Amino acid sequence: MPLEQLPPTNFKSPFASLTGNHVAVRVPDLEQAKRWYIEKLDFRLVIEWSFGDLKLAYVAPPTDNTFYLELIGGGSPIPERPYSDLVNSLELAGYHHLCFMVESVDETLEELRKRGVKIVQEAFDLQEISRRLAFFADPWGNLLELAEIVS
Numbered sequence: 748m749p750l751e752q753l754p755p756t757n758f759k760s761p762f763a764s765l766t767g768n769h770v771a772v773r774v775p776d777l778e779q780a781k782r783w784y785i786e787k788l789d790f791r792l793v794i795e796w797s798f799g800d801l802k803l804a805y806v807a808p809p810t811d812n813t814f815y816l817e818l819i820g821g822g823s824p825i826p827e828r829p830y831s832d833l834v835n836s837l838e839l840a841g842y843h844h845l846c847f848m849v850e851s852v853d854e855t856l857e858e859l860r861k862r863g864v865k866i867v868q869e870a871f872d873l874q875e876i877s878r879r880l881a882f883f884a885d886p887w888g889n890l891l892e893l894a895e896i897v898s
Contacts, residue, residue, distance in 0.1 A: 769805065769815035770845055772889050777802045777820025783886055784816065787862045808847065816845070833868035833882055836890060844882065844890035852879045852895040859883055872897060 757763065774780035784790040784806050793805040793815060800822055805815040836843065849855045852870045859866065867890060868882040879895040 767814060769817045771817040771819055772845075772885075772887075773819045773824045774885075774887055775820065775824055777804060777818055779886070780818045780820060781806065784818070787859070787864050787885075790816065831867075836867070836882075844892045846892035846894050849893050849895055852881050852893045855893050856881050856883075 772780075781792060781804055785792065789809045790806040791809065793807050795802070795804040797803070801819055802821045804818045804820075806818060807815050856866060856870060865884045865886075866881070867884050868880075870879055870881040870893075872879050877897055879897045881893045883891055883893070885891065
């Protein structure tokens with residue numbers, strides 16, 4: 748079944764109100780992380796707060812008011828293994844990446860390069876899901892995906 752032909756929605760489900768809201772990323776330095784996401788991806792700072800000795804912030808993509816990235820800083824996080832390439836990254840279980848839809852993967856990659864962002868996987872087409880994809884990483888090795896709908 749093509750990705751554009753999704754199964755019918757199930758409004759009778761007891762979980763029918765369940766929608767995506769945010770994903771959290773643990774970072775060693777909240778101020779540095781906020782600057783990176785704001786300067787490199789033009790995210791907007793939504794709100795900041797404390798939780799114990801941690802400092803947290805929601806940042807949102809330039810035009811999306813329905814999804815946030817929650818940055819969690821402070822304390823002494825244990826660093827993850829940085830990914831050197833996409834295939835290597837698929838060896839680990841658990842959270843893998845966060846995907847953002849864009850109008851043009853190639854144009855977005857060009858702008859990311861201008862801003863000094865590390866590209867982990869150059870653009871490629873995955874016909875099974877009608878997408879052009881690419882991957883990049885933040886300074887702490889968290890993978891982010893770009894996806895463009897292609898025919």
